[in-house]
Amino acid sequence: MSFxxxxxxxxxxxxxxxxGGYRRFAWTGADAxxxxxxxxxxxxxxxxxxxxxxxxxxxxxxxxxxxxxxVTGSHLDSVPDGGAFDGPLGVVSAFAALDELRRRxxxxxxxxxxxxFGDEEGxxxxxxxxxxxxxxxxxxxxxxHRLTDGDGITLPExxxxxxxxxxAIGPDPxxxxxxxxxVELHVEQGRALDLTGDxxxxxxxxxxxxxxxxxFRGEANHAGTTRLADRSDPMMSYAxxxxxxxxxxxxxxAVATFGKIAVEPNGVNAIPSLxxxxxxxxxxxxxxxxxVVTGIEKAAREYAAAxxxxxxxxxxxxxxxxxxDHALRDELARVLGKDTGLTVPVLxxxxxxxxxxxxxxxxxxxxxxxxxxxxxxxxxxSAAEDDxxxxxxxxxxxxxxxxxx
Numbered sequence: 001m002s003f004x005x006x007x008x009x010x011x012x013x014x015x016x017x018x019x020g021g022y023r024r025f026a027w028t029g030a031d032a033x034x035x036x037x038x039x040x041x042x043x044x045x046x047x048x049x050x051x052x053x054x055x056x057x058x059x060x061x062x063x064x065x066x067x068x069x070x071v072t073g074s075h076l077d078s079v080p081d082g083g084a085f086d087g088p089l090g091v092v093s094a095f096a097a098l099d100e101l102r103r104r105x106x107x108x109x110x111x112x113x114x115x116x117f118g119d120e121e122g123x124x125x126x127x128x129x130x131x132x133x134x135x136x137x138x139x140x141x142x143x144x145h146r147l148t149d150g151d152g153i154t155l156p157e158x159x160x161x162x163x164x165x166x167x168a169i170g171p172d173p174x175x176x177x178x179x180x181x182x183v184e185l186h187v188e189q190g191r192a193l194d195l196t197g198d199x200x201x202x203x204x205x206x207x208x209x210x211x212x213x214x215x216f217r218g219e220a221n222h223a224g225t226t227r228l229a230d231r232s233d234p235m236m237s238y239a240x241x242x243x244x245x246x247x248x249x250x251x252x253x254a255v256a257t258f259g260k261i262a263v264e265p266n267g268v269n270a271i272p273s274l275x276x277x278x279x280x281x282x283x284x285x286x287x288x289x290x291x292v293v294t295g296i297e298k299a300a301r302e303y304a305a306a307x308x309x310x311x312x313x314x315x316x317x318x319x320x321x322x323x324x325d326h327a328l329r330d331e332l333a334r335v336l337g338k339d340t341g342l343t344v345p346v347l348x349x350x351x352x353x354x355x356x357x358x359x360x361x362x363x364x365x366x367x368x369x370x371x372x373x374x375x376x377x378x379x380x381x382s383a384a385e386d387d388x389x390x391x392x393x394x395x396x397x398x399x400x401x402x403x404x405x
Contacts, residue, residue, distance in 0.1 A: 003096040003392055004385075010037055010088055014078065021081030021379040026119035026130070027055075027158040034076035038116045041095050047114070052175060053168040054134040055118035055159065061098070062111030068180035069111035070403040072097070072395065075120035075131075075354060082121070083381025085187040089369060091116055093185045093392045100396040106404040110180065117354045124149045124158070126211075127317055132354040136361050137171035144169060176361045181328055181402055184355040185367045185395050187383050191374030192347045199390040201345035202332045203324055203366035206356040208289050209282035210318035214241065214258075214300060217310040220265055220273035232308040234275040235263070237300065244299035245279060248292045254283035255350060256292055278316075282350040286321060322356040325363035332365050335401045336394055351376070367394055 014022045014030030024030040035057060042049035042059035049059045062069070074090025094114040101108075118131035125147040133139035145166070147155040156166030193201050216234030242258045249256035257280045264274040279296065283289035297313050304311040333344045347368070355364040369391035375381050383391075 002099075003092060003389065006041065006092045006095060007088075007388075010034070010076075010092065011084060013037065016081060019081045019379060022078035022084065023080060024076060024078040024082075025080075025124040026077055027124070027155075027162040027164075031077060031118075032162060035116070038076065038091065042114070045095065045098065051164075052135065052172060053165075053170065054131050054172065055164055055169075056131045056135060057116040057118075059114040060111060061113070062108060064111055064113070064178050066111050067178050069113055069178050070399060071113045071115055071179050071182045072184065072399060073113075073115035073117070074184050074186060075117045077119055077121050077123065079121045079123050079377045081379060082123075082377050083375070083379055085369075085371075085381050085383050086189070086376055087120060087186075089187050089383065089388065089391070090185040093369075093388070093395050096392045097396040097399055100392060101400055101404065104396075104400070106400050108403055109405045110403045111178075112399065112403050113179075120354055122317075125155055128352055129354055129357045130155070132357040134169050135172045135176065136357050137173070138357055138360070141170045173361075176358070179358075179362045181325075182355060182358050182362055182364045183328075183332070183367065183395070183398055183402070184353060184364070185369065185391055186353060187376065187381065188368040188371045189349065189351040189374075189376035191371065193345060193368060193370040194372050194374065196345050198345050199370050199387040200336065200394045201347050201368045201370075202329055202336070203349055203355075203368060204329065204346045205324060205348045206319070206322040206352060207282045207284055207348060207350045208286050208319065208321040209280070209350065209352055210289070210293070211316045212279040212281070212293065212297075213314045213316050214238070214277045214279060215312040215314070216241075216275045216277075216300075216304060217312075218271070218273060218275075218308070221271045223267075223269045223271055226271060231271055233271050234304075234307070234309045235272050237303040237307050237309045237311070238275040238277050240303040241277070241296065241300040244303075245281075245292075245296045248295040248299070249281070251295075252283060252288045252292045254281065254288050254292045256281040256296060284348065319352055319356060322359050324355070324359060324365050328363045328365040331401065332367065332398055335397050367391065367398065 014024035122128035218234035
């Protein structure tokens with residue numbers, strides 16, 4: 001099956017007719033359809049497909065127990081109304097790259113696996129990379145069991161409803177010990193390649209990043225009868241904090257985003273009693289990130305005090321800077337540039353990935369495919385057909401260099 005036919009087959013799954021974006025959330029019907037698609041692709045190619053204790057899918061060529069395997073893939077879930085390429089491009093390209101290697105008559109000297117990591121985006125339970133975090137021991141079983149979606153459904157309840165055993169989740173060092181290298185292909189979430197005119201690039205590092213919850217607590221009251229001077233309005237403090245986040249990020253050359261908000265009682269004619277906002281912030285280095293978040297929190301506390309509002313700030317997740325394995329990164333750049341003699345772009349990214357989580361346990365690297373608009377986490381996310389094919393061929397070249405004789 002060609003890249004194009006696989007892409008066309010997966011494209012409708014979980015797509016919203018209203019927004020044109022995707023709602024492939026963990027342990028939902030759309031997620032189950034994606035998993036079935038993955039199993040079908042593995043079976044069609046004669047690969048042994050299994051789902052590990054944390055809900056990640058693996059399709060194996062060769063004996064997994066042999067060790068030193070080369071693994072590639074990504075994820076199939078999405079953010080709310082996300083684009084088609086973030087995640088699925090890496091999985092579809094992995095199957096297509098295997099097809100290309102077989103077409104070339106490549107002889108495999110190491111086991112090869114294609115993986116679909118579960119719940120990478122964290123759209124349902126609020127924590128990114130749950131499947132890979134559990135596998136790598138970066139998320140405890142206790143903390144995973146506490147994860148809850150917007151409807152109050154816990155992660156164990158969702159897994160059980162989908163037919164999986166939540167009591168089995170946890171670190172999987174034996175599985176990771178089989179992996180000699182992990183290479184993830186991903187659409188670029190930015191415009192660096194578009195600006196250089198390159199179809200494919202190699203990742204150098206993932207910026208440190210985290211998510212913080214700001215709870216502004218005021219006093220609910222009538223919107224029409226309460227004097228402005230008598231209000232303890234948490235929305236005012238929240239709004240001013242959003243503006244402060246933009247200022248602090250600009251000063252540090254970083255990014256900071258309040259992209260999610262919950263309001264109580266959420267009435268048009270009611271002053272809120274609670275405004276809960278989630279901050280996502282990322283920077284090229286730890287010092288810059290600390291400066292941004294500290295500045296935002298300091299401003300938020302000043303605004304809250306001025307409006308008679310209480311404020312709690314909770315760090316919900318954090319990932320330090322990830323330097324991809326230098327030897328593997330350099331090998332990717334060498335392989336991709338050997339036929340042309342051209343220098344392959346090596347670039348950092350502010351987006352988190354399963355490769356970043358796994359890097360603490362196994363050598364990891366990433367390939368990026370050009371995104372002409374730089375838009376991601378949106379239905380407008382895109383990549384040209386020729387660039388997608390270039391990505392497949394680049395991944396095939398890399399896998400051939402790592403896994404074949």
